[in-house]
Amino acid sequence: MAIRPSVLRLLQRLTDLPTVVLSAKGDVLAQNPMACALLGDLSRWPDGRRNIIWQRILGTGHARVTLTRKEEAAWMQQAVGLLRTEERRSTVRRSMHKTIDHPEVGRLVLDCDTLLLPDTDQSMIVYSAAAGTREASALDVLRVIGTERISALPW
Template sequence: MDRAELANVLRAARARIFPEEVGLSGGRRRRVAGLRREEVAQLAGLSVDYVVRLEQGRAPRPSTQVLTALTQALRLDRDERDQVFRLAGSAPPLAGRIEMSVRPSVLRLLQRMTDLPALVLSAKGDVLEQNLMARALIGDLSCWPRGERNLFWQRFIGSGDTRVVLTPEEAESTEQHAVGSLRTALSRYPSDPDVRGLIDELMAGSPRFQSMWQQGTSTTWRASRKTFDHPTLGLLVLDCDTLLLPDTDQSMIVYSAAAGTREASALDMLRVVGTERMTTP
């Protein structure tokens, strides 16, 4: 482990991220370029003290899970991520593992979508990124503990509180889609321990998931409509479309409304009011 060089790389990566890129306020009193250590710790689900020690070259060798969380929080591309793993004395993620880093060009696209809520999911349902509009619509999911930032885990074990209102039929379809997506992920990434670990956790913690998995119940994802119960704007019925990113097996979920509808007006209001609230210190 090259502690000194790892510290240099981590500090440089933190300094080049604008707070607005991750849904934080730049503010007027910031004394550092880029993100604060506290903000990196929050995004990565780590303690501030550990991030400080890593940047000072005093930390013990980080685990693979910590390195994955840290490189995601710092928005490193694949080559930069692999460099961090090597400096930390660990082998980079092997081929056959689910990609958890979002490509910089996709991040730019997400940031440019200022009028529509959008988020990026991994092949096994992890929420990797949200734009400001998505945070304003469904809440900042980065506040969930890192191990719980998975829509399928939330569906069967967690609170599932993304402000989505489901009829019994919609809940059934959503659960079938979750099971089908995890079956697909397992078939494509049989050597990925994280997807197997997620399935094992759901099998142990959710009788509903266990029953559906054993029955072979599943379905593919289709374009749909979602109803959100926003605390300020009330019930919003939005179109929900999935854009596939085939090279990383990730997907971008985009919510929209037809022009002239109440929902379109609500999204306009959300862009003005909601995103301001999300970036207010």
């Protein structure tokens, strides 16, 4: 599925925030380097299984995203909403918190906002943290180290 050039430019310019572009069915279409640093390189998932819903339910899962039972229920509702969006009826929550267990910077609770892309069946997922928080500092570290593995961090 093609992503508009203007959306790709926007994705490339969002250098401070981890961002992923998804199809209406949850297929991972693109991610920026910060998203690779935070979530891992989702393009390494096998063709046909590069889908956040498939991975969470049937695959190896999204190993870095940790959900409580309440968050899991909300996520499942959002996943169903994504699939319903394909039929033009949507109950998708546009904003939530996600907990990421990152191997280098530890557990991060991040704001996760879904931005709908006009004239497409695509959305952009943007992760952020409030300034001055441990999570914001951890994102600053990820911006520097990228996908490199390091032996120890001071947290």
